[in-house]
Amino acid sequence: MVDKMVFESYGTQKHYKSHVESTTYLLRPIKYSAPDNIISNNIGTNIHTDKSFLTILRQTEVNGLEVQLKNGEWISVDVPPGSFVVMSGDAYQAWSNGRIHAARHQVIMKEDKERYCLALFSFNHGTTNIPKELVDSDHPLQFNPFDNFGLVHFYLNSATQMSESSAKAYCGVNVEF
Numbered sequence: 001m002v003d004k005m006v007f008e009s010y011g012t013q014k015h016y017k018s019h020v021e022s023t024t025y026l027l028r029p030i031k032y033s034a035p036d037n038i039i040s041n042n043i044g045t046n047i048h049t050d051k052s053f054l055t056i057l058r059q060t061e062v063n064g065l066e067v068q069l070k071n072g073e074w075i076s077v078d079v080p081p082g083s084f085v086v087m088s089g090d091a092y093q094a095w096s097n098g099r100i101h102a103a104r105h106q107v108i109m110k111e112d113k114e115r116y117c118l119a120l121f122s123f124n125h126g127t128t129n130i131p132k133e134l135v136d137s138d139h140p141l142q143f144n145p146f147d148n149f150g151l152v153h154f155y156l157n158s159a160t161q162m163s164e165s166s167a168k169a170y171c172g173v174n175v176e177f
């Protein structure tokens, strides 16, 4: 549904069917233990961007997700009960030729309570091409065609896990002047 809105808003509807046909999902239930010490032992996940196209998060009432804004500032996400967080990942950043931002995020446990979260990640099989509609003289090609699972393996096996953009490191076009 979110994908459909994205494809329609970018005028790339003709690629939607093949996108959906190559989409696959990973559902990951995550349990974060209550920290022994909420000052020094409170890291739930390290800072990262997701390697997915989209991630949908559904948590229990205990907050903890923090997202970095484009200006560098970190904000705590207060998720209203019953709602979902939808986050774009590195694959959407590359697919959209850089238009969609893959936000860096982390989980910090601030309460003396366990936290549960259900994360649904969407990935694409095979080669993903950057739609021609998203490339023109004002928006030169920034990413080469890529393999979403290749991106996952690249991230897991490389020392660049903290690089500014995994998508750029994996399949970015190197512009030489």
Ligand SMILES: O=C(O)CCC(=O)C(=O)O
Pocket (backbone or CB within 6 Å): 030, 045, 050, 057, 059, 064, 065, 105, 106, 107, 117, 119
């Ligand atoms: O627990 C959360 O809210 C986020 C989990 C997360 O960032 C991830 O699994 O990639």
Ligand SMILES: [Fe+2]
Pocket (backbone or CB within 6 Å): 048, 049, 050, 055, 105
């Ligand atoms: Fe994440």
